[in-house]
Amino acid sequence: MDRFFHPTFGQQVIHSISHLIHNFCLLPLVFFQDDWNIYSFHINSTVSSRYATTVITSRVANRMAESKEVEFHVRIPKNAFITKFRMFIDGQVYDGNVKEKEQAQRQYTTAVSRGQSAGIVSSVGRTLEEFKTSVTVSAHNKVTFELTYEELMKRTLGKYELQIHARPMQPVKDFKIDVHVQEKAGISFLDVKGGLSTNALANAITQTQADEQAWVHFYPTEDQQKACDSCDEQGLNGDLVIVYDVNRNSTLGDIMVSKGYFVHHFAPANLSRIPKNVVFITDRSDSMYGSKIEQTRTALIHILGDLAEDDYFGLITFDDKIFHWKQELVQANSANLDSAKNFAREISDRGGFDIDRAVLEGSNMLNAHLREGSASLLILLTDGDPTLGETNVERIHSNVRQAIAGKFPLYCLGFGFDVNFEFLEKMALQNNGVARRIYEESDAAIQLKGFYEEVATPLLTDVTMSYKGGSNLTQTVFSQYYNGSEIVVAGQIDDNNIDSFIPQAVRTERKTFSETNSPVETSETVSDNQTQRVWAYLTVKQLLQKELLMSGSEKEEVKKNILELSLKYSFVTPHTSMVVTKPPGETADVLDKPKEGNQETHNAYFYFFIIKENVINTNH
Known part of the structure; x- marks a missing residue:
């Protein structure tokens, strides 16, 4: 992007024109809506022990008598990692592949040198990122897009929030959002919020809750999809937010163990505040x-x-x-x-x-x-x-x-x-x-106050988590623990020996939490590889922070570890890209995960617009 803008000019001007550009490009390729029909749009999210896996499936038909470009465009939470993307066309499956960023860059550069539009970049918003790709579909034919992303739920102010954004760009006859929450600790409360849960859409939501499980279904009709506050003739454009918390009976918290890995959620109740x-x-x-x-x-x-x-x-x-x-x-x-x-x-x-x-x-x-x-x-x-x-x-x-x-x-x-x-x-x-x-929006004062509320009530200081028989641990030392938050630690169990794995204590300046009983295997509610994936997710997130603090050979070593884990678990991170494979004759897209604080990522709509105009000259 620095070849488009002189640095000083970019800092002074980009901010001034970003809202204009954002609004100009916020409805991408709308003129194709008369040419293709989204006849099915499903979002299925499963939250198991605070780890969410969400699959978005869109089935689209080209209604015209000639080939047309069909776009798949969704928004996902910023904290999530995309882990899978595939397209189904004419009985063929085209899978996206997570590659080292430099390797994907070479593929991208080759396409650019041929004058082809090859880049896909996600933009950073307040809570969401963009995913876009498109493919040419022959006359009267269909394509199915399927995107999967994963995220570890973060507890803030006494609750977890699963944010699902729906924006199919047209009313859809078969539109469904299905959410299944399963928590072995038990669900203390569950609510549905967001712009898609109010007024005309409220009766499209059903929810059922048992002790350890809950289900939320959102099935709006085509008419309802045009009637909500943020909807119009282009259909839904808003969030469905599942808000919940779990029971907290144990002072040591919940410990999930499976296939040689563990995840420990620590959020003790009934603690007095610290001045x-x-x-x-x-x-x-x-x-x-x-x-x-x-x-x-x-x-x-x-x-x-x-x-x-x-x-x-x-x-x-x-x-x-x-x-x-x-x-x-x-x-x-x-x-x-x-x-x-x-x-x-x-x-x-x-x-x-x-x-x-x-x-x-x-x-x-x-x-x-x-x-x-x-x-x-x-x-x-x-x-x-x-x-x-x-x-x-x-x-x-x-x-x-x-x-x-x-x-x-x-x-x-x-x-x-x-x-x-x-x-x-x-x-x-x-x-x-x-x-x-x-x-810098109308609710900036609320944002400031909201952040302060997260740290307004300290309950513990100098927290150290300790595990006998555990290794390759994520962060175990925390300066403070605040009311309504949660400490999460994951790691490997030495020799996969559950009997020898014991959380010895959680030591703080004022209090010690300990547990004499070994944790219980929870494979009946946690998939065989989920605990391992939570460990990998948390490790990569923390390594990305550590990388920012390093320099020289130490920084390169951290980057190497991030890359190895990202490739092993197919996470699209700042060091990997997903190459979106397409049918022969079409250029593969390259999906990069943006990095908060990078000026380029805040102008991704502009970047994408330039690519579509084939005025390509970028180092992204």
Whole structure:
């Protein structure tokens, strides 16, 4: 993409025109709708022990008397890995193949050199990514598309959410969404939400629930598919969200064991909250003008109102200078909160951008107020790159790492698409936190408040998971455990000896959880290879984060491990591509998984549009 845009020009202009381009290309190839008919569109999702496997099947007929290009276009959750794609045409099966990215790139480059349109790129949205491919179907013939993706459900604010997006681009006579949830721990509650569950579509949903299983069916008629709030003559365009949680009777949590692998879900109930010390660092540089600063003020005032009286907090705003509400942390009593809210209301944009000094000052404030039995956290909100003071990102990372010294996590919230997200992500990961993009939309204040709620109630600090007889473990040390979340650890069982595999303890600063009984084999509810696939999924996700922190030979070794696992388990990751095989005479498409924070991925519609115009000159 850098051959299309000068870097400076791209940063300044792409953001301004992205909404226009996005809207222009949001209905791809709609003019084919009169030429082909989707006569069946099924989405089947099975969630077993918090691991979801979803299969989307679309059967399409070319109704014309000549060959036509038929498109398959769906959206999938960002955290998912595509694992399988196939097409059925004239009794033949054409399978997609996951390959090393460089190998797929060579195939793509060869097609480009012939002037062919060969690329397929997924775009990054807030929660979804795009999958597109097309194939030429002969007159009065049919094609079946089948896409499979997998994801480990993440527990947030006391629930799991399975998001299914339906956008067949036309009303479909045979449209079905079937969801089956099976949880050995038992399902404590289940609900159906999302834009496709309201008003005219509500009576198209049926749900059944037993102790350990639940079923949700969504079978709207063609008329109903045109009647929902986000629907029109092109049919459905919205989400169906299955929300649920499981029973939590064991303090140690649920442990699934099968075929030499284990997965441990740890989310103990009935724990008392820990008082917290929190410093909010808010960017007030001139790039935060307008809605960004307004929404930041709104969110901050709401967040302050949610602090408990035994919490201590501080506020810093910064541009080229540092502005303190107070020089040190103070108790969250009513008088201090009223004063802090007044300070927040007066935050306005101005000046340059000295992020190094701001984060170091926030770290110093927390370090001066570490209380025994409390949890500390630092929250940074910004929308830009450092322009004043220390501007070398590596030195900033080093400075922040030394200042925090592993004592508390740093959470970085990046506002908008033009933020240097990789810089924030690396800084957060180096300090036991996470980075989150805040989308510059009307609900940005709600996004900010929603993130804060995830970390607002710490229950445990310095959590260490320990397993006797386990190896090749995923992450086992966690700085904090928050109310409504969940810690998941997976690994291999030495010599597949279940009797010798014992979770010895979960040790934290204040409490020890232990279990004397060995875990029970659960193959009756978990498929033979699912536990292994959960381990692989979690390992790849964590290796991708680790890769961001490495350099040189260490980085190459991590990349090699990611690639080996991705190829073995057919995951489309940032290091692999899926080559979509097509009938002879048609060019294979190459599907890449986008990487959060990469400017290219946010302009994928534009990229795809350029490809379709055969103006191809890209290094993607």
